[in-house]
Amino acid sequence: MKDFSREEIDYVLDTAEKLEPVARGEEMSRLLEGKIVSLLFFEPSTRTRLSFEVATQRLGGQVLNLGSVEASSVMKGENLADTIRVIGKYADLIVLRHPLDGSARMAAEFASVPVINGGDGSVHHPTQTFLDLYTIRRESHLEGLKIAMAGDLKYGRTVHSLCHALSLYGAEMTFVSPPELQMPSEIVRDLRKQKIRIKETDSLEEIIGDIEVLYMTRVQRERFPDPEEYEKVKNRLKVTGEILKAADPELKILHPLPRVNEISPEVDATPHACYFEQAFYGVPIRMALLALAMGVIE
């Protein structure tokens, strides 16, 4: 995500906005007619894979799926570089999801066609960051945003990329997490160097009235050796109707999904809930990225 300037990000978001009626099925498009998009997913994924499929098909393109890794040449010991070189001969673009960090960059070196990173390793998932930014822009605003990120801020890759991207727009950030899952100190230091105002706390109640967007993430049970400790943390970082009584009426709540119990179901029906719309926004964003990468929109 750090490869993108603010102007480039804005351009992708503007393109997604133009394509949103197509994503909603209100308009037809043939931008990708005759184009084949190969989805190479070496890890399970539902939303990312399906939204890339939908995005391709809504633009009139066709999808070539790797299928299960077990049934592919990968199981015969083929390396990723060779797989990429071959698939690059079949398709016009490759979307790659892979468990190793940096695999998308390597794929781009070997591919004869554009490669979009659909999430590699534990650090990067740039199309998720684009859709998070798009959601914030559509539902709230990006410039000088007061945002809180809550939950697992130590391991959550979505929040790390989002922090960097939002720093380009001068956001004020509050990090809400238990001490064991705090935002890595290198990231906090980098943000402070960019003069970003940062607050760290472990209490949602304390800050809920001061923010415009709340970005929730899932706290995973396996991060806690002690089950009792997990239960305590889980309940302390839960968005409920009660907590939201102190919130700004315009507060928007985002979540990369899947959620477990960090947002009560009663919140779903409130105007604060944006997470399902956020999942939809993955479609126009991925349409924009596909169209721009293939050069059918300039």
Next chain:
Amino acid sequence: MKEKRDLKIQAIENGTVIDHIKAGQALNVLRILGISSAFRATISFVMNAPGAGGKKDVVKIEGKELSVEELNRIALISPKATINIIRYFEVVQKNNVVLPSYVEGVVRCTNSNCISNSSEPIKSKFSVLQSEEDGVSLHCLYCEHVISEEIAENLL
């Protein structure tokens, strides 16, 4: 006294002398230059030699003038090292090492999940940055992991 010190490492007729290496880093300098037991030229080195600015290591490579690119890699582990090119016992060129902006296949990425540590047909690639605060740091061009303190320990 001067004579005794000279005996520790003789002058060379032709070749490269790497001086002012950070004390204790001479073996790593050989590694970073890719000098192994298969290397034919005569190599001599001194570790922890007393110098004007404290202890230092010195490496002499006889009969071979290494390229600037090869020698500048030394700056990753010893930024104050100097390079002397010797011809007929005379120093014909003396330079400080210059930190390269990019290195390939020299250091292993310390992120065990990085694609450059897998069996893929690629070499590690890093951009090299230097700051007063953090010293020399390597930024992996595949996974973006940053190595700052363990460079010498991860030479390939």
